[in-house]
Amino acid sequence: MAGSQEVAIVGAGLAGCLLACYLARRGHQVTLYERRPDPRAEGAERGRSINLALSERGLSALRGIGLEEQVMAEALPMRGRLIHPVRGELDLQLYSSDGLRSINSISRARLNAALLNAAEQHAEVRFEHRLTGLDPVTGTMRFEGGQEEKAAVVLGADGAGSAVRARLAEHAGLRERTDFLGHGYKELTIPARDGEFAMDPGALHIWPRGTSMMIALPNPDHSFTCTLFWPDEDFDALGSPEAVARHFGEVYPDAVPLIPDLVDDFAANPVGRLGTVRAVPWQAGGRVGLIGDAAHAIVPFYGQGANCAFEDVVVLDRCLDETGDDWARALPTFERRRRADTEAIAEMALANFVEMRDKVASPVYRLARRAEHA
Ligand code: FAD
Numbered sequence: 001m002a003g004s005q006e007v008a009i010v011g012a013g014l015a016g017c018l019l020a021c022y023l024a025r026r027g028h029q030v031t032l033y034e035r036r037p038d039p040r041a042e043g044a045e046r047g048r049s050i051n052l053a054l055s056e057r058g059l060s061a062l063r064g065i066g067l068e069e070q071v072m073a074e075a076l077p078m079r080g081r082l083i084h085p086v087r088g089e090l091d092l093q094l095y096s097s098d099g100l101r102s103i104n105s106i107s108r109a110r111l112n113a114a115l116l117n118a119a120e121q122h123a124e125v126r127f128e129h130r131l132t133g134l135d136p137v138t139g140t141m142r143f144e145g146g147q148e149e150k151a152a153v154v155l156g157a158d159g160a161g162s163a164v165r166a167r168l169a170e171h172a173g174l175r176e177r178t179d180f181l182g183h184g185y186k187e188l189t190i191p192a193r194d195g196e197f198a199m200d201p202g203a204l205h206i207w208p209r210g211t212s213m214m215i216a217l218p219n220p221d222h223s224f225t226c227t228l229f230w231p232d233e234d235f236d237a238l239g240s241p242e243a244v245a246r247h248f249g250e251v252y253p254d255a256v257p258l259i260p261d262l263v264d265d266f267a268a269n270p271v272g273r274l275g276t277v278r279a280v281p282w283q284a285g286g287r288v289g290l291i292g293d294a295a296h297a298i299v300p301f302y303g304q305g306a307n308c309a310f311e312d313v314v315v316l317d318r319c320l321d322e323t324g325d326d327w328a329r330a331l332p333t334f335e336r337r338r339r340a341d342t343e344a345i346a347e348m349a350l351a352n353f354v355e356m357r358d359k360v361a362s363p364v365y366r367l368a369r370r371a372e373h374a
Contacts, residue, residue: 005325006028006029011162015309015310016032016157016158016292021115021122028325033141038116050108051107052108053078053106054307055307075104078204079100079203082203083208083361084254084255107220131163134167136168139151153288156288160178162294175280176277178276178297183274185271185300189223189226190224193258198224198258199216208358211357212229214229214252215227277298282335299346301353
């Protein structure tokens with residue numbers, strides 16, 4: 001199977017849009033199916049990770065389609081992590097000894113919009129198309145409402161709860177497991193103060209508290225998005241506005257004056273679940289494949305899920321190069337080449353949760369870091 005193919009991508013999120021750009025450049029006829037309405041018109045979903053850290057892996061994938069400069073124009077570089085103890089001095093831990101290497105805080109909505117704009121130039125994007133059924137042998141997809149479409153190749157870029165993956169489990173022998181973390185996440189906002197950042201915008205802020213933590217990343221509008229990562233039962237334990245105010249006053253005292261809507265936001269914003277998805281295989285019959293979170297969602301503590309999804313696209317593009325766009329060979333090659341790396345980052349992300357919520361606060365750890373950078 002070579003030459004120009006009709007390729008359907010399910011999910012116009014980060015991986016799906018980037019993939020559409022790369023595949024259209026190869027001459028394929030790409031259609032993106034997305035369950036949501038156009039997010040550029042609707043605005044971001046409340047409480048759904050409104051910014052993320054993008055590092056070199058992700059940036060180099062964007063560079064491949066000429067998007068790096070546009071995305072980086074709005075990025076806020078974070079040169080290290082700034083640790084907030086319950087009491088005492090803040091501790092800046094640089095990512096590199098010269099302080100020159102950074103990771104970048106990016107608005108997820110703006111990143112997705114930039115990718116959608118790019119994808120639309122080369123591919124058809126159909127919003128409000130939720131995939132509900134798929135025949136992996138014929139490539140026939142069914143969408144909510146009963147509409148059917150067919151493609152030579154179907155790629156599932158539909159995220160951690162992938163419907164494509166579920167259909168492969170039903171019809172093509174895929175085995176899958178999601179290990180939920182037992183910790184959830186909830187977002188809060190530190191707004192701009194007199195039009196300026198209320199804290200240092202050049203760092204990723206961490207409030208490590210042993211079994212739980214809060215982090216904050218800067219946004220271009222001079223606000224910060226805070227994310228609480230707490231054991232599931234800790235969210236339920238704060239049953240009244242007084243309990244919320246008391247808990248934050250005791251555990252995150254320096255943050256309380258910076259979050260004026262703390263009690264309301266805590267009550268209104270949802271708790272998201274976190275988990276690691278493991279699936280085998282990632283493709284069926286050389287015709288249907290999985291990419292990004294659909295294949296290997298990880299917990300967010302290394303800030304690498306989106307970076308990894310972007311890197312998937314580059315690796316798949318290379319596999320298509322090597323096989324002359326023979327999908328039956330390219331999809332299994334992609335899986336062979338990528339699996340070990342994605343399994344490794346899944347383990348590292350779990351380990352980094354312990355480092356961020358606990359180890360970074362220990363004096364021994366801090367001394368060791370300083371010695372490393374001396
Ligand atoms: P998604 O972004 O989830 O996109 C999937 C798309 O498919 C969505 O548009 C969805 O609407 C659509 N879809 C779903 N089901 C269907 C269906 N049935 N039919 C049609 N369309 C469908 N990563 C980083 O690199 N750095 C970070 O700092 C970072 N921070 C994070 C913080 C949190 C709290 C969380 C939860 C995640 C974080 N991540 C981070 C991970 C990152 O968000 C994901 O890895 C990334 O979004 C994966 O991209 P994707 O395109 O595979 O999936």
